[in-house]
Every structure is written in structure tokens, then in C-alpha cells.
Amino acid sequence: MPLYAALLAAAPAKAEKTNNFLIPNGTFIFEWIVFVLVLVFIARKILPRITAMIEKRQETIKQQFDDAKKAKDDAEKARKEYVDALAETRKEISRLREEANDEKQQIIEEARSEARRQAEELLEQNRTRLETERQQILLSLRSEIGELAFALSEKIVRDSLRDEERQRKLVDDFIAGVGTTVKVEADARS
Amino acid sequence: MIGASGALLAADIKVGDHPTTHFLGLTFNVDTMYTTAIAAALTLGFLAFVAAKATSAVPNKVQVVTEVVITQTRAYIEDAVGHDVPAWLVPLGVCLFFFILFCNWLGWFPSGHSPERLAPPTSDVNTVYAMTFTVVLLYTYLGVKRKGARYVGDWFTAKPAIRRPILVLEQIVNPLSLSLRLFGNIFAGGIMLAVIALLPFYLFPLYGFADFGWRLFDSGLIAPIQAFIYSFLTILYFGFAVAEEH
Numbered sequence: 001m002p003l004y005a006a007l008l009a010a011a012p013a014k015a016e017k018t019n020n021f022l023i024p025n026g027t028f029i030f031e032w033i034v035f036v037l038v039l040v041f042i043a044r045k046i047l048p049r050i051t052a053m054i055e056k057r058q059e060t061i062k063q064q065f066d067d068a069k070k071a072k073d074d075a076e077k078a079r080k081e082y083v084d085a086l087a088e089t090r091k092e093i094s095r096l097r098e099e100a101n102d103e104k105q106q107i108i109e110e111a112r113s114e115a116r117r118q119a120e121e122l123l124e125q126n127r128t129r130l131e132t133e134r135q136q137i138l139l140s141l142r143s144e145i146g147e148l149a150f151a152l153s154e155k156i157v158r159d160s161l162r163d164e165e166r167q168r169k170l171v172d173d174f175i176a177g178v179g180t181t182v183k184v185e186a187d188a189r190s
Numbered sequence: 191m192i193g194a195s196g197a198l199l200a201a202d203i204k205v206g207d208h209p210t211t212h213f214l215g216l217t218f219n220v221d222t223m224y225t226t227a228i229a230a231a232l233t234l235g236f237l238a239f240v241a242a243k244a245t246s247a248v249p250n251k252v253q254v255v256t257e258v259v260i261t262q263t264r265a266y267i268e269d270a271v272g273h274d275v276p277a278w279l280v281p282l283g284v285c286l287f288f289f290i291l292f293c294n295w296l297g298w299f300p301s302g303h304s305p306e307r308l309a310p311p312t313s314d315v316n317t318v319y320a321m322t323f324t325v326v327l328l329y330t331y332l333g334v335k336r337k338g339a340r341y342v343g344d345w346f347t348a349k350p351a352i353r354r355p356i357l358v359l360e361q362i363v364n365p366l367s368l369s370l371r372l373f374g375n376i377f378a379g380g381i382m383l384a385v386i387a388l389l390p391f392y393l394f395p396l397y398g399f400a401d402f403g404w405r406l407f408d409s410g411l412i413a414p415i416q417a418f419i420y421s422f423l424t425i426l427y428f429g430f431a432v433a434e435e436h
Contacts, residue, residue, distance in 0.1 A: 019379075021315065021371075022315055024319045025210075025219065025316065026213065026214075026216025027223060027314065027316035028215075028216045028320050029216070030226070031222070031226055031311070031314075031317045032324065032402050034226050034230050034324060035317075035320050035321055035324060036321075036324060038230045038285060038289055039282060039324070040236055041232075042288075043285070045241075045279030046237045046238055046241045047237075047241075047281045049244055050237075050240060050244050050256060050257065050260060053244040053249075054257055054260065054261065056246035057246040063381045065359035078207040087376075181379075
């Protein structure tokens with residue numbers, strides 16, 4: 001109670017001095033001017049600098065993000081190109097291999113047909129040569145036969161004086177025999 | 191015992207007592223004026239220092255703290271008034287926060303009692319009224335600029351009707367509570383120091399501990415919290431001023 005009483009006693013004394021601490025006085029004007037000056041100075045001179053730094057930093061960070069993304073994209077692109085090139089190369093290699101195989105096949109084929117051709121040619125040459133030889137033999141045979149015939153006829157003419165009838169038969173038989181022999185030989189050759 | 195301390199309280203703690211001077215028929219509180227000048231110099235010096243050292247590369251801790259205040263202020267403002275923020279609004283919020291903070295922090299320095307020679311300027315209503323006057327002026331300006339006559343008209347057409355007297359009353363209550371909350375908290379901090387100084391002689395060993403502990407609590411917690419609350423509520427009132435009734 002005495003505390004309350006003392007405060008009550010103090011209150012009129014304050015009121016007497018008209019010194020209520022909740023009522024502003026002339027200091028208000030000074031305070032307002034100072035505050036406005038501080039506000040204007042901060043708004044005009046100080047904050048723009050700091051804000052500019054914040055924005056610049058954000059810009060830098062954004063730039064770095066963009067750069068990193070671009071680098072990543074580039075790397076991805078390069079990788080893709082590399083993979084594509086690799087696949088292309090593989091394809092090219094298999095194509096070349098196929099071509100080589102084809103070529104090999106073709107060369108073998110050519111060599112084979114060439115050999116066959118040469119063999120046939122050789123065969124043909126042999127055949128022609130043999131034919132020629134046969135003709136020659138035939139010709140020489142004919143001339144020999146002529147000579148033989150001449151010699152025989154000479155003999156026959158000489159013997160005809162002895163037995164005309166028998167001689168005639170002999171000549172006929174002989175000529176018939178020669179013709180058969182020649183024909184048989186020719187058939188055997190061909 | 192109670193009677194004795196009651197008498198001591200009445201005798202030794204002079205509430206809101208300031209050395210004064212008179213000029214043009216007005217009373218000026220001399221201590222508030224020079225402490226305000228000191229606080230203003232500290233605020234400007236600190237921010238100018240940060241601005242001079244500011245870098246867009248890796249910032250130092252002081253710059254980080256300042257930037258957090260700035261970006262948070264901007265975020266709160268954008269929440270309150272939308273993305274069309276007037277250029278002076280962020281500086282106002284930042285200025286209020288740092289100026290009040292440095293004002294409050296003057297209470298850290300022991301400077302004698304009744305009256306203290308370095309009492310925080312915010313423990314004088316003139317300082318808080320001056321700031322609140324600026325704030326009211328600016329949010330009224332923004333409200334009238336955005337809404338025209340509807341700035342006042344909305345108070346009388348709000349639905350439900352019960353809100354109308356409340357809205358009118360708020361025009362007085364908001365600035366007054368804004369001012370007196372800050373003033374009361376900081377002023378009470380000074381009173382608390384004066385009360386601690388009244389510890390009886392046989393508790394004298396406690397004095398240093400109690401005095402230091404209170405100053406630590408006052409400057410470490412109450413000073414930044416009150417600075418934050420004042421600037422945050424200011425931003426909210428800007429939001430109220432431009433809010434559209436639906």
C-alpha cells in the first residue's frame with residue numbers, strides 16, 4: 001500500500017510540471033528532421049550501391065548457371081557426335097568388309113572362268129592340231145595308197161599275162177579292202 | 191521495508207526526465223537530440239561502410255547480414271503491397287530497422303542513471319512519434335495514390351459492418367500502438383537498470399551481474415526484436431493501406 005500511496009503522491013507533482021512523458025514536445029521536430037535526413041541519405045546514396053551489388057551477384061550466378069548448362073549441352077552434343085561417328089565408322093567397316101568379300105568372290109570366279117576358258121582353248125587347239133594331223137596322215141596315206149596301187153597294178157599287169165581272170169578278181173578285192181580300211185580308220189579318229 | 195523501497199522508487203527514479211533547453215517557445219530534450227545524432231551517425235556510418243566495402247564477389251559477414259535485411263525487407267514488402275513496390279519503400283524499411291537498432295543499442299553503454307546520459311533515443315516518445323509520423327504520412331500517401339477516395343471510403347463500406355468502426359479506430363490505434371510498443375520496451379529497459387541500481391547494499395555483489403545481464407538481454411534480444419517488429423509492422427500497415435476490399 002505505501003508503494004501505491006507514494007506513486008499517487010508523486011503523480012500530482014508530475015502533473016504540476018506538465019511533464020507527461022507520453023506527450024511529445026519540440027524535440028519531435030528535431031527528431032523528424034534527423035530521421036528524414038537519414039532516410040533520404042540511405043535511400044539516395046547507400047542502398048542503391050548495396051542493391052546493385054546484390055543484383056550483380058545474382059546476375060553473375062545466373063551467368064554461371066547458364067555457362068554450366070551450356071557446357072553440359074556442348075559435352076552432350078560432342079558425345080552424341082562421337083557416338084554417331086563411331087556407329088558410322090562401324091557401318092563403313094562392315095560395308096568395306098562386304099565389298100572385299102564380294103570382290104574376292106568375283107576374283108575367284110573370274111580366275112575360275114579364265115582357267116576354264118584357257119583349258120577349253122587348249123582343248124580346242126589340241127583338237128584342231130589332231131584334225132590337221134589326221135588330214136595330213138590321210139593325204140600321205142592316199143599318196144602312199146596311190147603308190148601302192150601303182151606298184152600293185154604294175155605287179156598285176158605283170159601277172160595278168162598268166163591268169164587274166166584271177167588277176168582281175170585280185171585287183172577288185174584289193175581296192176575294196178583298202179577302201180574299207182581307210183573308212184574304218186577315219187571313223188575311229190572322229 | 192516495502193515502504194522504504196516505495197519511497198526510494200518515488201524519490202530516485204525520475205520517469206521520462208530529460209535535461210531540456212527552450213527555443214522559440216518549444217521545449218527540447220537535449221539528451222535525446224545528441225543521442226539521436228549519435229545513433230544517426232552510427233547508422234549512416236555502418237551502412238556507408240558496408241556500401242563502400244560492398245562487393246559482388248564473396249561478401250564479408252557484415253555485408254551478408256545487411257543484404258539479408260535488405261532482401262528480407264523486400265520480400266515482406268512484396269508480400270504486403272504486391273510486386274509494384276515504390277522505390278522508396280524498401281529504403282524506408284531498411285532505414286527503420288537499422289536506425290531503431292542503433293538507437294536501441296545505445297542502451298548497452300553504462301552512462302549513469304536518472305537521467306541516463308546515453309539513454310536510447312527510442313526511449314523518448316519524440317523519436318518514435320517522429321518515425322511513426324513519417325510512416326503514417328507515407329502509407330497514407332501510397333493508399334490514396336493507389337485507391338484515391340476509396341482509401342477513406344473503404345472504411346465505411348467494409349463488410350461485415352462490424353469492421354467499419356474497427357477500421358476507423360485502427361487509423362489511431364495502429365500508429366499509436368506501433369509507437370508505444372517500441373517506446374515502452376526500450377523505456378522499460380532503462381527503468382529496469384534504474385531498479386537494479388536500487389538493490390539494497392547487502393545485495394551489492396549482485397549488482398554487477400544483474401546490470402550486465404540485463405544490458406546483455408536488452409541489447410542482444412529486445413533491441414533487434416523491437417527493431418524488427420517496428421519495421422515489420424510498418425510494412426504490414428503499408429499492406430493494409432493498399433489492400434483491396436473484396
